[in-house]
Amino acid sequence: MLAGLLLAIPVHAAQLTVDLANGSRTWDTGQLLKHPQAKDIDIPDDVSYKRAMHYRAVPAAVLLEGVSGDAHLQAVATDGFAAEMPAAPLLQTTGSQAWLAIEDPEHPWPGLGKDKPSAGPFYLVWTHPAASRISPEQWPYAVGKIRLLASVAERFPAMLPDPKLAADDSVNKGFALFQKNCFACHRLNGAGDSQLGPDLNIPHNPTEYFAADYLKLYIRNPQNLRQWPQAKMPAITPEVLSDEELGQVVSYLKHMAGRKVSQ
Incomplete structure (x- = not known):
């Protein structure tokens, strides 16, 4: 009962840190929701929710300015999940395209299951994922940081x-x-x-x-x-x-x- 009540409470504004070679920048929920390149997108078959979802999102490439296609990135989630990803697919603007979905505190996303939190506050999603064979591990949710690293x-x-x-x-x-x-x-x-x-x-x-x-x-x-x-x-x-x-x-x-x- 208590868990259900907690899930119903709107989330608070969150922060995303992006650490790249040209420095570190922290974005909060409000900044990303109002980003000039933010738009509404539809994901027909969301990997985490197992159904169609609608998000306000920013192209991942916009947040990775200055990153080269041969670079290596890591998306770190608040639950310990650490997705290792080559930069090239994240920088694409055609075919499979990566987006950072932003959970609006005024309109929180549903939980991922019974008594489970949502995929927010930030969730990396893809349009047309089959074009580049994007794997489920390339859809990290509850993301708190994206950073440039040496290869594995x-x-x-x-x-x-x-x-x-x-x-x-x-x-x-x-x-x-x-x-x-x-x-x-x-x-x-x-x-x-x-x-x-x-x-x-x-x-x-x-x-x-x-x-x-x-x-x-x-x-x-x-x-x-x-x-x-x-x-x-x-x-x-x-x-x-x-x-x-x-x-x-x-x-x-x-x-x-x-x-x-x-x-």
Whole structure:
């Protein structure tokens, strides 16, 4: 009862910090809602709400002035989710386009589920996401900060596969897919910024305790293997990771089981 009442209370103005090479800037809700490039957009199939949604939003590219397409960005949410993203898709103005949706304190968004808060105060959404195969992890919500960082490989060398492997080896392909689809929630070898999911290599790698193809089954839909109402891991559908790509992710994990860091 109390939780329901709390969810009904309008949210207060929030702040978003954007840390780039040219300095740091903090935007508040009111500034973004009144931004000259803010507009109303419709998202037919919202990843988080699982239905059509309408937002007041600013093109992400507007907030990333001066960022080059080969740069690397991280969107940090208030719940510990840390989405690693190449800048290029966020800077696009055609095809898949990224928008920062702003929750209006006077008209708060609905909760994401029973007794759950909304996706606000800031939520990165996409129009035409299929054009660039935008994954669910590239829709971070409850965003509090967007920052320019070095690449994952540079920041976390403990995650790197054996350098002797060819660039097109399935393990290296799996490493790239892991960064895009798994790293927002999980660490590996103690490396990473996310606080949501468990480390996937220490003390044990999932390829060491999942029999046969049960790991793939679990990744496809965790609820098919272990039903738990409070589970947070979403299903990773073939539209997000093809069967071949899923196999590459598992190849990376299996490879890293032999490259554990000392605890």
